[in-house]
Amino acid sequence: MDYRIREIRESEYPVLTDFLYEAIFIPEGMDKPPKSITEQPELQVYIEDFGKKDDWCLVAEVKRKIVGAVWVRIMDDYGHIDDKTPSLAISLYKEYRGQGIGTDMMKEMLSLLKTHGYKRVSLSVQKANYAAKMYQKIGFDIIRENKEEWIMVCNL
16 A cells, blocks of 8 residues: 655644544444543543644555554653653554554654654553554563553653
């Protein structure tokens, strides 16, 4: 599949709401929550007022349509480890998953963060999420866990 990865434009920030919803892991056999779930404060922290210092976002485009996003910000979220380490979120529309686009977006984001002087990046992933293997493959290590999820860090 032909795609390109680029920085998001300010006029495109509203699309992050869609990708925040797509980032919600739904275990096999469970119903998808309503889209309004993204309005909850613990999820709004990922996108509210996006575009400040330490906010970075890359998007994947297929035929000029945004099909995926990876973004970071320093926030008190599920993957928070300290106030100097950005937390990462990534998602793709379902029909674009499993084709290497997510891996390429992650690698581009890690490179961008390193270029801007960040030392590491963190994320939270549910243990049942197939993406956890991809995160480990590109350099994330589990540093903490609870019953359902891992907190992972990639040193840059």
